[in-house]
Amino acid sequence: MGLxxxxxxxxFDHATEATLQRFILPQIIWKLKKWLGLGMETSLSRSLEHIDKYLSNIINSRKLDLLNKQQIIGSSETTTHDDLLSRFMKKKESYTNEFxxxxxxxxxxxxxxxxxxxxSWxxxxxTLNPNVEEKILLELCTVLFETRGDDVSKWVDEPLVFEEVDCLVYLKAALLETLRLYPSVPEDSKxxxxxxxxxxxxxxxxxxAVTYLIYSIGRMKYIWGKDCLDFKPERWLSADGNKIPTNLFPSMQGQGFV
Ligand code: HEM
Known part of the structure; x- marks a missing residue:
């Protein structure tokens, strides 16, 4: 079913792919393609213009919203938006639109x-590990019961606050385990x-250049043990299961790893 x-x-996708090609191809090739108006280079500037316009519309309307709210309430603290962009705007409103x-x-x-x-992963x-799903749900229900009471309809009224998210230790372990096996960024270079x-x-x-292979590191028997290919959120938890220790690999300390 198409969206x-x-x-x-x-x-955005178009510009990302065209930019990636610049990384992959030798400079002379992509510059030549740009000069000759070939391939993805042709529509890159059009895509960038579109992105710029879209973002500048959002920023302008967000600035207007912020201004209106301040005039009505007389405080810079109150706004309907609480996303990253609004937080940047509230912090220092002299940031330029370009910034x-x-x-x-x-x-x-x-x-x-x-x-x-x-x-997605x-x-x-x-879905492949219903026992994990059950533990995640149980943890979520326990936390919501404690913070929002037994009226289940109130559980979904508002998004979770930081204090609630902090208590979801098993969920965090399951997300870490997901990223270990299927890292969104499988390799990175410096x-x-x-x-x-x-x-x-x-x-x-x-x-x-130094490239480190996040995907491979996450699957090394040497680091994770014989069950390195299994999906086991528990491996991230302390013995009592209540927290994620800050130092998971004490045996590797001082060997240039941690
Ligand atoms: C599962 C989600 C994410 C993963 C796996 C991820 C992964 C990464 C990785 C591997 C790097 C490179 C770190 C390095 O080279 O040292 C990075 C950098 C960065 N990420 Fe994420 N990221 C995620 C979500 C996000 C989100 C939601 C944001 C912002 C809203 C974000 C903003 C950034 C920024 C700004 C950098 C550059 C930091 C720097 O160069 O100092 N990331 N991320």
């Missing part, structure tokens, strides 16, 4: 597919700007 087309989303646009774009780029991919793993030595003693020279 309705979303022009912003389409432009806010970059912030919003950065968050969408960094947070959209990472979160949706993680949640999470729900898939829950570029070396000055000669350096890694904690393991490995020398890295200026101009080189």
């Amino acid at each position: 309705p087309e979303n022009p912003f989303s389409m432009s 806010l646009q970059h912030v919003a774009l950065n968050f969408i780029l960094a947070g959209r597919d990472t979160s949706s991919v993680a949640l 999470f729900f898939w793993l829950c 570029h070396v700007i000055n000669d350096d030595v890694l904690p393991s003693g490995t020398f890295v020279s200026t101009g080189s």
